[in-house]
Amino acid sequence: MDIKVEFQPRSVQELAVNVKEPPQKFFHKGTDGGVLDSAVPLVDVPVVDIGLLTSPSASSLQELEKLRSALSTWGCFQMVNHGMTSGFLDKVREVAEQFFALPMAEKQKYSKQEDSMEGYGNDMVFSDQQTIDWTDRLYLTLSPENKRQYIFWPQNPEAFREVLHEYTTNLKHVNEILLKAMAKSLNLQDDSFLNQYGEQASMTARYNFYPPCPRPDLILGLKPHTDGSTLTFLLQDKEVEGLQLLKDNEWFRVPIIPHALFVNVGDQIEIMSNGIFKSPLHRAVTNSERDRITLAVFCIPESDKEIQPVDELITEAKPRLYRKVKDYVGFYFQYYQQGKRAIEAAQI
């Protein structure tokens, strides 16, 4: 008797190598159909110099204004002069590349458990209707350090942990500078956003690995979403483009600047700023030729801290838009997997 055994891939990476026609669950339907429109224009995302934001010179004021304008129109910017050398950023990219290039059995030593986020794996499936993203991920808690689960931190390549630790230390510092600068740019006290953070604020990393996809016209690497963070730092692939942003109902491609980090506002800053800073809708598209690897680091306030719009930003002309929320990230992911925006639950 001829028994047909269906191939069960353990990752999108494996699927990409072994299957010519991807399963239906990856295909976007409805309004998301026909995702890759080759005519998507490139957006000129503002470039902000972190060194200038903290300098006592007149150019500091100009840079603060650039930051305010970038975050209130696009909700993002390309960050330069962040204190990390190009060589170091290359190292961060290199260890990620080396990890995803390991044999499956080696990567699976860091597999996430079914019901948790952390570790190596792909989309959690909540329903048959869900569209699955064409990506494998490695998800890690970076800080607070006592919450790190080292069982998920690769020991191969050898430099992985040390490089990621150094990257975390740098981003923590930059995050503080930025939150203060953002408050200052709105004429608020420096710590207006930071004081909603709490002592146990966290940072999490998501390595996104997008293998080549045979149907980039119908399959997305990451479905349209906003981030549940305060700020997200994205280290883009150095050569392969794929990030797109929605503005006024039109998609735009985000260019690669190899030594810059792409920074975007997440929902929690949209809430704290009473809607002045925008959490942009974005997605990652696929391509049929090359792997693409990105590293997103999400900054998140302490989970039992309530966050809400800063008092001074609620005026008669601009009434309060969002209610108080707690543990935003907790319910964010369920909304995300259903293709819905969690911030709507916080809207008044």
Ligand SMILES: O=C(O)CCC(=O)C(=O)O
């Ligand atoms: O890979 C990208 O370009 C986008 C990643 C992203 O948006 C995310 O991880 O939230």
Ligand SMILES: [Fe+2]
């Ligand atoms: Fe994102």
